[in-house]
Amino acid sequence: MKIILASQSPRRIALLEAFNLQFEAEPSTSEEVYDETDDPKCVVMSLAFEKGYEIAQKHPEDIVLSFDTVVYSDKILGKPKDEEDALEMLKALNGKTHQVFTGLSIIKLNENIKITDVSETCVTFVQTDEATLKRYVDTGEPLDKAGAYGIQGSGAVLVDRIDGDYYTVMGLPLSKLNDYLNQLFNIQML
Numbered sequence: 001m002k003i004i005l006a007s008q009s010p011r012r013i014a015l016l017e018a019f020n021l022q023f024e025a026e027p028s029t030s031e032e033v034y035d036e037t038d039d040p041k042c043v044v045m046s047l048a049f050e051k052g053y054e055i056a057q058k059h060p061e062d063i064v065l066s067f068d069t070v071v072y073s074d075k076i077l078g079k080p081k082d083e084e085d086a087l088e089m090l091k092a093l094n095g096k097t098h099q100v101f102t103g104l105s106i107i108k109l110n111e112n113i114k115i116t117d118v119s120e121t122c123v124t125f126v127q128t129d130e131a132t133l134k135r136y137v138d139t140g141e142p143l144d145k146a147g148a149y150g151i152q153g154s155g156a157v158l159v160d161r162i163d164g165d166y167y168t169v170m171g172l173p174l175s176k177l178n179d180y181l182n183q184l185f186n187i188q189m190l
């Protein structure tokens with residue numbers, strides 16, 4: 001029995017590598033289709049499940065972990081399409097509080113284990129000027145991240161405070177994952 005992380009995200013891989021868990025990463029090819037007005041909790045749970053289920057069908061005896069993250073501020077903000085879109089997202093978040101939702105899925109098909117859950121963290125941005133947001137977009141960091149920022153990178157400068165799990169914002173709720181691995185398989189990350 002192996003643990004498979006159904007992800008191509010270098011951040012998720014690096015986060016899990018810090019723990020006492022042997023795993024392999026195998027990205028899913030499932031398309032992330034949703035409407036920006038959909039319920040964000042449902043979206044991240046179903047996208048996380050779809051990513052994991054695709055990989056689990058190929059590896060029914062293994063534990064497959066998968067995640068999906070969106071930012072929510074009146075509507076769902078996924079990864080920006082381009083730099084202009086990134087700037088629009090950052091302007092919408094500027095000086096306000098938004099929510100970050102990360103869906104988590106744990107599947108082991110041969111035991112009919114199919115768990116999906118969601119973790120939510122509120123993030124409050126400082127108020128800054130458009131020139132600063134543009135310079136941040138020019139770093140390239142926002143382009144592959146939901147909501148067009150990375151709290152773990154230079155995007156940290158935009159964050160005034162958070163309420164909830166930091167790792168949910170980064171895209172992998174570590175303590176929730178540890179709880180499930182513990183309960184379901186008696187696996188401890190520490």
Ligand SMILES: Cc1cn([C@H]2C[C@H](O)[C@@H](COP(=O)(O)OP(=O)(O)OP(=O)(O)O)O2)c(=O)[nH]c1=O
Pocket residue numbers: 006007008009011012027028032051067068069070071079100144145146147149150151152169170171
């Ligand atoms: C808000 C925020 C998002 N993100 C990232 C986490 C996710 O990688 C990304 C949201 O995209 P996702 O679609 O959740 O994941 P992904 O496509 O990068 O990887 P996977 O193969 O697992 O599907 O945004 C940060 O790294 N930091 C942050 O502060």
